[in-house]
Amino acid sequence: MPLPELKQNKERRQRLLECALDLFVERGYFNTPVREIIAKSGFGTGTFYNYFADKEDILKSLLDEFAIQIISSVNNYYIQEKDLAKRFIETKRVNMEVFAQNEKLTEIYCRVAGASDVIDASLQQFENKLLDFFTKNIEYGIRKGVFNDVPASPLAHGILAMEKYLLYKWIVLKAVNKEEMIAMVLSFHETIARGLVKKQ
Amino acid sequence: MPLPELKQNKERRQRLLECALDLFVERGYFNTPVREIIAKSGFGTGTFYNYFADKEDILKSLLDEFAIQIISSVNNYYIQEKDLAKRFIETKRVNMEVFAQNEKLTEIYCRVAGASDVIDASLQQFENKLLDFFTKNIEYGIRKGVFNDVPASPLAHGILAMEKYLLYKWIVLKAVNKEEMIAMVLSFHETIARGLVKKQ
Numbered sequence: 001m002p003l004p005e006l007k008q009n010k011e012r013r014q015r016l017l018e019c020a021l022d023l024f025v026e027r028g029y030f031n032t033p034v035r036e037i038i039a040k041s042g043f044g045t046g047t048f049y050n051y052f053a054d055k056e057d058i059l060k061s062l063l064d065e066f067a068i069q070i071i072s073s074v075n076n077y078y079i080q081e082k083d084l085a086k087r088f089i090e091t092k093r094v095n096m097e098v099f100a101q102n103e104k105l106t107e108i109y110c111r112v113a114g115a116s117d118v119i120d121a122s123l124q125q126f127e128n129k130l131l132d133f134f135t136k137n138i139e140y141g142i143r144k145g146v147f148n149d150v151p152a153s154p155l156a157h158g159i160l161a162m163e164k165y166l167l168y169k170w171i172v173l174k175a176v177n178k179e180e181m182i183a184m185v186l187s188f189h190e191t192i193a194r195g196l197v198k199k200q
Numbered sequence: 201m202p203l204p205e206l207k208q209n210k211e212r213r214q215r216l217l218e219c220a221l222d223l224f225v226e227r228g229y230f231n232t233p234v235r236e237i238i239a240k241s242g243f244g245t246g247t248f249y250n251y252f253a254d255k256e257d258i259l260k261s262l263l264d265e266f267a268i269q270i271i272s273s274v275n276n277y278y279i280q281e282k283d284l285a286k287r288f289i290e291t292k293r294v295n296m297e298v299f300a301q302n303e304k305l306t307e308i309y310c311r312v313a314g315a316s317d318v319i320d321a322s323l324q325q326f327e328n329k330l331l332d333f334f335t336k337n338i339e340y341g342i343r344k345g346v347f348n349d350v351p352a353s354p355l356a357h358g359i360l361a362m363e364k365y366l367l368y369k370w371i372v373l374k375a376v377n378k379e380e381m382i383a384m385v386l387s388f389h390e391t392i393a394r395g396l397v398k399k400q
Contacts, residue, residue, distance in 0.1 A: 111314035114372050124373055148394065154387035157369075158362040165361030172314050173324055187354035194348065194395025 002057075003050045013051050016041050017065075020058045025104045029059065029112050029119070056118045059108070063126040066105050071133050073098045084146040085197040088137075089189045092163075096182045099167055110168045131156050138196075147196050155192070162188050202257075203250045213251050216241050217265075220258045225304045229259065229312055229319070256318045259308070263326035266305050271333050273298045284346040285397040288337075289389045292363075296382045299367055310368045331356050338396075347396050355392070362388050 002008075019040040023032040034055050038048045052058050077094045081087045099106045109126070112119050134156035141147035162185060170181040202208075219240040223232040234255050238248045252258050277294045281287045299306045309326070312319050334356035341347035362385060370381040 113313065113368065114311035115315075120373055124375065150391040150394070151387045154384040155391050157365060157384060158358060158388040158391075161361040161365030162358040164365065165357060168313065169357075173320055175324065184354040184357060187351045188358040191350045191355050191358075191395060192392060194350070195391060195393065196395065 001049075002053055008051060012043065012047065016043070016048060016051055017058065017062055020055075021062060021104050021108070024059075024108050029055075029108065030115070056122065059112075059119065060122040060125070062105060063109070063122055066102060066109075067126050067129040069102070070095060070098045070130065074133070084141045084144060085193065088141065088147075088193055088196065089186055091137075092185050092189050093182060096163065096166075096185055099163070100170075100178050100181075103171065106167055107171050110164070110172050127160060130160055134159050141196075146198060148198055150196060155196075158192075159189075201249075202253055208251060212243065212247065216243070216248060216251055217258065217262055220255075221262060221304050221308070224259075224308050229255075229308065230315070256322065259312075259319065260322040260325070262305060263309070263322055266302060266309075267326050267329040269302070270295060270298045270330065274333070284341045284344060285393065288341065288347075288393055288396065289386055291337075292385050292389050293382060296363065296366075296385055299363070300370075300378050300381075303371065306367055307371050310364070310372050327360060330360055334359050341396075346398060348398055350396060355396075358392075359389075 016037065020032070020037045023036055023040060032055070034048065035045075037055075037058070038045055041048070052061065073094050074091050077091055078087065081090065109123070113123055114120065131153070135152045138147065138150075138152040138155055142149050142152065166176070166181045166185050169175045170178060176184070216237065220232070220237045223236055223240060232255070234248065235245075237255075237258070238245055241248070252261065273294055274291050277291055278287065281290065309323070313323055314320065331353070335352045338347065338350075338352040338355055342349050342352065366376070366381045366385050369375045370378060376384065
């Protein structure tokens with residue numbers, strides 16, 4: 001069983017996460033046994049299990065931290081930009097940049113969906129965090145009277161879906177480059193904003 | 201090499217496609233060797249190769265026919281409904297019903313993305329057909345003066361992305377039922393329509 005968080009060494013935990021991520025991208029999640037992650041890290045087997053229960057636990061941890069990073073980058077941007085209508089669109093530049101800067105995690109996110117129930121449970125947890133965050137931001141805009149009163153959850157789903165699909169087109173299909181990806185996501189949000197933002 | 205289409209027996213071709221689809225859903229695309237498809241069909245090995253070059257060719261054919269079926273169902277609905285604003289939303293009911301009625305194909309579509317380059321090429325061809333169709337319908341509405349002049353391709357991507365994501369939530373995650381899935385897709389389109397459809 002993993003140690004309680006207070007007893008964990010942060011650098012060691014981080015090193016195990018990074019080794020796992022490298023191997024997942026290199027050989028695929030399914031073709032990476034835990035023993036290879038341990039070998040790459042240079043730690044003993046016991047050390048690994050002080051931090052993670054199994055391979056799924058690593059994936060879950062990677063995605064958990066990724067969600068926190070995405071949400072806090074957007075929150076930092078919100079501190080500078082108070083215009084709700086403008087930030088509904090521009091926030092997506094920040095959001096997509098965080099995905100783009102974490103190319104390996106994004107690749108895992110785009111490739112493993114549907115592959116197994118355990119993975120889908122981890123992905124769903126990751127996506128639910130983003131969906132909640134998007135939904136709350138839309139509801140906040142509605143409460144402040146800047147947005148029209150539209151159902152927030154379906155719109156949040158559409159937004160996450162668009163981000164995920166364009167990430168897939170960029171990182172898996174290589175059918176668009178990073179700039180085209182961001183431009184398409186922004187254009188889509190501009191179209192939504194036409195109906196979402198109240199006319200002044 | 202497969203026979204020219206005119207020399208092919210349609211029922212035999214259809215039987216091979218159906219056997220393959222059953223096996224793909226049952227055991228996964230990657231765990232289904234061609235010889236099992238042949239065994240299930242009851243045909244000889246030579247017969248299989250009169251119709252398909254390999255397993256990827258079967259997947260491509262399944263997706264090709266699926267795209268044609270989706271597009272023609274929507275086109276049939278367009279014959280009855282001429283109000284472009286109304287049909288922008290209601291067409292999604294038809295569209296999602298075709299996915300839902302072809303549960304096995306939808307499951308394959310939702311599960312195999314990102315798994316290999318060959319598969320992604322087949323998926324991309326399938327999705328490009330739908331994206332073209334959605335884009336043309338939006339452009340038609342703009343030309344007719346019913347829709348505002350928004351960039352059609354990013355919006356078409358957002359629409360396909362939302363459909364795909366909700367299909368995944370329904371068929372893979374089982375996090376929503378069919379009615380909830382359709383209701384969310386329609387709600388999302390209603391929100392878009394607020395900005396897309398010109399005020400009269």
